[in-house]
Amino acid sequence: MIIPVRIKDSLYDVHLGENILQEFCERNAEAFQKVDQIVVISDENVWNLHKDYFQQNFSLPYKIHLVPNGEACKTFESYFNVQTFLLQENCSRNSILFALGGGAVGDLTGFVASTFMRGIPFYQIPTTILAHDSAVGGKTAINHPNGKNMIGAFYQPKEVLYDFHFLQTLPETEVRSGLAEVIKHALISDENWVNEFLHLASIADIQKRELLVWLEKGIRVKAQIVELDEREQSYRKYLNFGHTYGHAIEASVGYGKITHGEAVMIGLIPALMLSELHGKVEVGYAHKVFGLAKKLGYQFQHVLNCSFEQLATFMLKDKKTTNGELHFALLQKIGEPFVKVISMEEVKKCDEQLRK
Numbered sequence: 001m002i003i004p005v006r007i008k009d010s011l012y013d014v015h016l017g018e019n020i021l022q023e024f025c026e027r028n029a030e031a032f033q034k035v036d037q038i039v040v041i042s043d044e045n046v047w048n049l050h051k052d053y054f055q056q057n058f059s060l061p062y063k064i065h066l067v068p069n070g071e072a073c074k075t076f077e078s079y080f081n082v083q084t085f086l087l088q089e090n091c092s093r094n095s096i097l098f099a100l101g102g103g104a105v106g107d108l109t110g111f112v113a114s115t116f117m118r119g120i121p122f123y124q125i126p127t128t129i130l131a132h133d134s135a136v137g138g139k140t141a142i143n144h145p146n147g148k149n150m151i152g153a154f155y156q157p158k159e160v161l162y163d164f165h166f167l168q169t170l171p172e173t174e175v176r177s178g179l180a181e182v183i184k185h186a187l188i189s190d191e192n193w194v195n196e197f198l199h200l201a202s203i204a205d206i207q208k209r210e211l212l213v214w215l216e217k218g219i220r221v222k223a224q225i226v227e228l229d230e231r232e233q234s235y236r237k238y239l240n241f242g243h244t245y246g247h248a249i250e251a252s253v254g255y256g257k258i259t260h261g262e263a264v265m266i267g268l269i270p271a272l273m274l275s276e277l278h279g280k281v282e283v284g285y286a287h288k289v290f291g292l293a294k295k296l297g298y299q300f301q302h303v304l305n306c307s308f309e310q311l312a313t314f315m316l317k318d319k320k321t322t323n324g325e326l327h328f329a330l331l332q333k334i335g336e337p338f339v340k341v342i343s344m345e346e347v348k349k350c351d352e353q354l355r356k
């Protein structure tokens with residue numbers, strides 16, 4: 001299955017399916033003959049788990065460069081090491097990069113690609129559920145000690161190759177993390193789709209076939225929004241649903257101590273509470289999703305380990321905050337997002353509900 005993404009002058013496809021790596025290489029073999037180097041960037045976890053599959057199916061000559069697992073690769077040091085590797089391997093403007101991994105590897109590789117020799121093409125091969133979100137839309141970044149994703153670029157991949165084969169080895173924590181972004185995509189786009197989650201009793205309950213359909217739907221939602229607004233001037237802010245409070249939880253608990261998705265799931269609840277107040281979302285809906293999240297094992301006790309003052313400080317530092325005003329993505333009704341300025345007092349009331 002192919003989902004086209006059209007962002008101004010970039011036009012690329014997201015290919016989805018199981019065991020599609022070999023087909024990708026066959027389809028591109030001729031074009032890639034003109035390339036002087038292909039470099040695959042991956043992390044140690046992913047490479048150890050999937051090198052056999054990759055080597056058997058990626059029938060193009062390539063060099064591999066491994067970076068630390070997960071968030072630890074989004075550092076200046078990793079960024080520098082990848083650039084050094086590319087220079088040592090005599091890469092040029094005619095070289096291409098592949099990101100084989102989760103959102104962290106994708107964000108790092110995309111940022112390297114956007115700056116090496118002023119920009120070389122890159123391809124995303126996402127290996128996590130969460131990366132159905134991060135691989136599409138062209139946000140690339142590394143972290144600064146003063147803030148996550150602070151150094152980056154908008155830089156679109158040439159293609160996203162989402163081979164579901166890789167998802168088989170994901171631990172439950174990562175499935176849970178990625179599912180939160182899927183649920184977010186459902187909440188901002190389609191109430192009937194949200195209902196499909198409500199029957200779930202646990203993460204183990206998720207059927208592979210339904211997950212693949214959800215990932216396809218999530219990519220379509222993301223693609224539609226970024227096509228309208230690549231640079232987050234308007235519609236793209238809807239994708240931040242759950243993220244204002246979620247990012248504050250992620251920063252307060254500490255990156256690496258909580259997954260991005262777990263923090264987003266926590267953040268969805270105040271966003272829904274505020275949508276009941278400021279939109280026409282049926283009263284009690286936030287509570288219903290709260291119940292679902294707890295059933296699925298999202299750990300709300302993280303909130304108790306952060307003071308509200310700490311969360312407020314992070315919310316005020318957030319990229320979405322301007323002149324001390326919190327710009328919250330909310331829902332008019334399920335599937336209909338909008339953005340509203342919200343006072344810290346209102347957020348505090350929601351926070352108190354979460355702590356009960």
Ligand code: NAD
Binds near residue numbers: 043174260
């Ligand atoms: P990740 O890349 O940190 O991966 C999570 C963990 O799973 C890592 O330890 C990794 O080694 C492991 N892993 C990856 N694939 C695996 C597989 N198939 N089997 C077993 N283990 C596997 O995390 P993520 O959750 O994919 O992405 C989070 C990152 O994405 C964050 O840095 C976040 O800022 C970024 N992000 C970016 C965007 C964007 O638009 N660019 C959007 C959302 C999130």
Ligand code: ZN
Binds near residue numbers: 181243260264
């Ligand atoms: Zn997110």
